[in-house]
Amino acid sequence: MLNIRKLHKQFGSHEVLRGIDLTVNQGDVVVILGPSGSGKTTLLRSINFLEPADSGTIELDGKAIEIAKATKQDVRSIRKHTGFVFQNYNLFANKTAEQNITEGLIYGLGLSKNEASVIAQEVLGKVGLREFAHHYPSQLSGGQQQRVGIARAIAAEPKVLLFDEPTSALDPELVGDVLAIMKSLAKAGKTMVVVTHEMGFAREVASEVVFMDGGVIVEQGRPEEIFEFPKEERTQQFLARIIGGAVS
16 A cells, blocks of 8 residues: 655645645556646655655555655665656666566566566567567667556556556557556555556546646546536646546
């Protein structure tokens, strides 16, 4: 279980996260929606200290970490148990698909090259790219690169998978393959926190939908509650814009 309490983050005088509380239970798929600048990505990046928050508490798998007092060991512990999928793939251009996956297993978890290679082949198979193991990122489509990014994220069997707009950099025809992989992970019971504008995915796969605006959680609930009967005016306006229809 992931527990976030009273998370605050400022950039200069601008408060990007204003006391966020969020609980993600094991096996949940929590989808975070909201306009640009609402704090969605900052929240996601603060969970595994890519963008450390200023204050608050993060509890993962029973271990609570007070952010202001977090040690390097605390950060390593959080990162060991979280897998991050980036908007722009973040693959090493000079390494093959397999090497992009084995790098973290060897240097992060201390596995041997052989052990890491076996795992890399296995997770590449899960995303349908086993035959592309020795291709470099430049030889792969955007969708294939993102699937390598997902394979890298699941390789260490993290407790929580964090997805930051995983389809927004893709051409429309490549989005489906990536969403299909994410749906299969959800079906397999993986705990996921997903920042996305893919409303179909949110409706179909999410166990909880969170709407953020202005650095706060405005509203959250089951997909049918948020999409069919949003209570807050800001949520209604956002969904009307995104979906293109009136939300009553």
